[in-house]
Amino acid sequence: MTYLPLTRAKLTAAALLCATLLGLAACGPSESNFPGQPTGKGPNNPTGEERESIFGEDGLTLFGGAAEEDNTGGSGIGVNxxxxxxxxxxxxxxxxxxxxxxxxxxxxxxxxxxxxxxxxxxxxxxxxxxxxxxxxxxxxxxxxxxxxxxxxxxxxxxxxxxxxxxxxxxxxxxxxxxxxxxxxxxxx
The missing domain is CATH 3.30.530 (Alpha-D-Glucose-1,6-Bisphosphate; Chain A, domain 4)
Structure with a gap:
């Protein structure tokens, strides 16, 4: 049996890979991925019942998210x-x-x-x-x-x-x- 020593770099790389895979696995499909399905229904939510998000009602918005016209001067940047x-x-x-x-x-x-x-x-x-x-x-x-x-x-x-x-x-x-x-x- 051959033993390969685990170095700190290998452990860090493995932990980073696991965290990335877990993060990707947590990303669920949106309604746009399943146009024939009722709102909120999909493979990760077969009953279609609404579930709470840890990010609150509006979810998590990255890089400006969807453009909403609210007279704040547009979107796409994080400030007015x-x-x-x-x-x-x-x-x-x-x-x-x-x-x-x-x-x-x-x-x-x-x-x-x-x-x-x-x-x-x-x-x-x-x-x-x-x-x-x-x-x-x-x-x-x-x-x-x-x-x-x-x-x-x-x-x-x-x-x-x-x-x-x-x-x-x-x-x-x-x-x-x-x-x-x-x-x-x-x-x-």
């Missing part, structure tokens, strides 16, 4: 599309470091205004809601000044009104985008 587009428009003059439409976070790289040498800014925009609301956007501004000897950048205090002004500019732009969308829809 008007706030998302308005945020990108408002900070378009700054270079983007990253943008996550599912998490609703936009991070810029450091921006130095040519008129204000010796200081630079970085902005992080958080979109907190799928609805177009005044409290649906939060902006964090970071500022640095160049040291007096012209050396390294040093963190500096940011005026508290700066974040609020950017938030207000984003909200004004989001409102304009929504109005334009409504007007375009009414003209059709």
């Amino acid at each position: 599309s008007f706030l998302w587009r308005a945020s990108l428009d408002t900070i378009a003059f700054m270079p983007l470091a990253s943008a996550d439409p599912f998490g609703g976070v936009i991070i810029t790289d450091w921006y130095q205004d040519p008129k204000a040498q010796g200081e630079r800014f970085k902005v992080t925009v958080y979109i907190l809601d799928k609805r177009l609301r005044a409290d649906g956007v939060k902006v964090a501004v970071f500022r640095q000044e160049r040291a007096a000897d012209g050396g390294e950048w040093v963190d500096a205090e940011v005026n508290a009104a700066t974040s609020l002004q950017i938030e207000n500019a984003i909200l004004v732009r989001a409102r304009q985008l929504r109005i334009n969308t409504i007007e375009a829809t009414e003209q059709k």
